[in-house]
Amino acid sequence: MNEAKQWTVTVDIDEHDGRTRATARLHTRDARPLTAVGTARLNPADRDVPEIGDELATARALSRLAHTLLDVAADDIEGLTATPPTRLHL
Template identity: 45%
Template sequence: MPHTADWEVRLHLFEDEGKTTARAVLETGTSSLTGTGTARRAAGDEDVPDIGDEFAAARALRDLGGKLLRTAEHDVEARGAAPSPRESTPYGWDM
């Protein structure tokens, strides 16, 4: 049976005095996950807020991705499957 879903990710960026904080929120319609990330401009760096946004956003998305993978692993284990000991992607889901 075909399955289609639309999930939304919202990225919120906040910059204050050389520190950028990002929050990535995934809404699936039935649940929500949030990832966070930060970036800080070094004292001698040029003030380019876009660069801080990029680093903070990337870190928030990476954090969100890790949480989503852990959620999927937990859901699979709850159904009686265990991760395989091999080095390839567990559960047959490709990256």
């Protein structure tokens, strides 16, 4: 039986001057995690609801992280086959 693998994602969120920044890190067995950043800013005409900024910035960071992981997989495929993959989709 194969050993189960576990990857974890951590998201750190901070706010400064109406801007929210989320940093998502994917931790695998590799030495260095993949990292992506997402941001959101408060429209001055909108009511300040910090949770919404957190959600938007985190969603953007996770989306970028997913695309980064897809790029890594494409590079790995190309490294093994010496040809770029035709198409990889999320």
